[in-house]
Structure formats: structure tokens, C-alpha cells
């Protein structure tokens with residue numbers, strides 16, 4: 001479970017986070033929606049401990065990220081930019097390397113890597129160098145890296161940006177798999193259909209604050225609209241955050 005409470009973060013003159021509070025539960029996919037500059041990336045970076053909030057708390061499974069970052073991160077996987085894989089490594093080498101960085105011994109890292117490769121149906125590419133991989137193959141490798149240490153929580157910042165239809169479908173299926181295994185999945189997106197199709201809980205934010213949150217149905221009901229896209233526009237007061 002991920003819990004952020006009253007987070008504030010000023011970057012330069014901008015209040016990127018302005019008293020942000022929400023929970024993301026285990027066994028659920030939670031979507032962060034908001035217009036450009038709403039604070040989604042800043043929020044996810046703070047959750048991962050890459051940024052330090054000025055005030056407020058972030059907890060991963062009850063562990064305070066600011067006070068106990070190493071312990072908190074053991075329970076957290078961050079889906080990296082799939083373009084940034086080490087081209088000369090095979091997925092098996094790459095995933096094992098990150099498993100060890102997460103604190104697993106060499107033997108346990110190898111076993112965990114074999115397991116995640118099987119789980120994500122990657123046996124056919126596991127021992128090829130990443131160079132030349134398709135976008136879908138890159139994504140699977142990146143996701144395997146994020147979940148190899150079996151974290152209970154996974155965060156993804158606009159994971160389907162730039163992906164083709166097939167790769168997007170692969171990623172969606174993987175996120176549903178994680179949810180069904182009881183993980184807490186938190187991701188940001190501008191794609192309304194994706195959020196509506198995948199998310200159990202949606203947090204709409206603007207100006208570093210939560211504007212509204214709930215299930216897609218609850219948000220539609222609150223806004224008096226039939227679709228999430230219309231509800232978003234009504235609640236935010238503009239259509240700025242919707243992907244073209």
C-alpha cells in the first residue's frame with residue numbers, strides 16, 4: 001500500500017505539490033490523472049525517494065520513505081524508461097543485476113530472475129542482447145526489472161507513452177496480472193480510455209492537489225457525466241490533461 005499525506009514540494013517558484021494526500025491499495029490499480037504540470041511526476045518521484053518533500057509523509061507498506069528509504073524501497077518497484085536498457089546485456093543479465101542491487105544475494109537474484117522471466121513469458125528473449133529489441137520486448141524487460149524482487153508496490157510514470165497498440169496491450173495485461181497477484185499498482189497517464197479500463201481507483205489532481213478521487217463510476221456520478229473524459233473536464237474545468 002502507498003499512502004501520501006499532505007505532501008508539499010516547492011521547485012523554484014512553483015508549488016509542485018500543494019498538500020497532496022491519497023492512498024493506493026494492494027490488489028488495485030490506482031491511476032493518477034491530471035493536466036500538464038499537475039505534479040504527477042513530482043509525486044511519483046517523491047514516492048520513490050528520488051525527491052524529498054518539503055513537508056508531509058510518504059509511506060510504503062507503513063514504512064516512511066524519508067526516514068527509512070532503503071527499507072521502504074525493498075517493497076517498491078519503479079518501472080524505468082524502456083529506452084534506457086543496457087544494450088549489451090541480455091535481459092537475464094540485466095534483471096539479475098537489478099535484483100542484486102535490490103539486496104538479493106547472487107543465488108537468490110538468479111533464481112528470482114528465472115522466475116520473473118517465466119512469469120512474463122520471456123524465455124525466448126531472455127538470453128539475447130537487448131540491442132535491437134522491439135518496444136514490447138524492451139517493456140517486458142523493464143517491467144521484469146521493476147518486479148524481480150517481488151515488491152508489493154509498483155509505480156509507473158506514463159508507461160504507455162509512445163507505445164504501439166500491441167505493446168500497450170502487453171503492458172495492460174501485465175498490470176492486470178500484478179493486480180491479480182495482490183500488488184499495489186500506481187501509474188500516471190493522460191489516456192482516459194486506458195485509465196477507465198484499468199483503474200479501480202482514480203486520483204484526479206491539479207496544481208499539486210487532489211481535485212477528486214474514487215472509482216470511475218463514482219467520479220462520473222460526482223460530475224454528473226457519462227464518461228471519465230467528460231467527468232475529468234467537468235472536475236478540472238478544462239480538457240488540458242487529455243491525450244490527443
Ligand SMILES: Nc1ncnc2c1ncn2[C@@H]1O[C@H](COP(=O)(O)OP(=O)(O)OP(=O)(O)O)[C@@H](O)[C@H]1O
Nearest residue numbers: 011012014016034035036037038039040041042043
Ligand atoms: N526540475 C524542475 N525545475 C523547475 N520546475 C519544475 C521541475 N520539476 C517540476 N517542475 C514544475 O513542477 C510542476 C509539476 O511538474 P510535474 O512534472 O510533476 O507535472 P506532471 O503532472 O507530471 O506534468 P506532465 O503531465 O506535463 O508530465 C510543474 O509546474 C513543473 O514545471
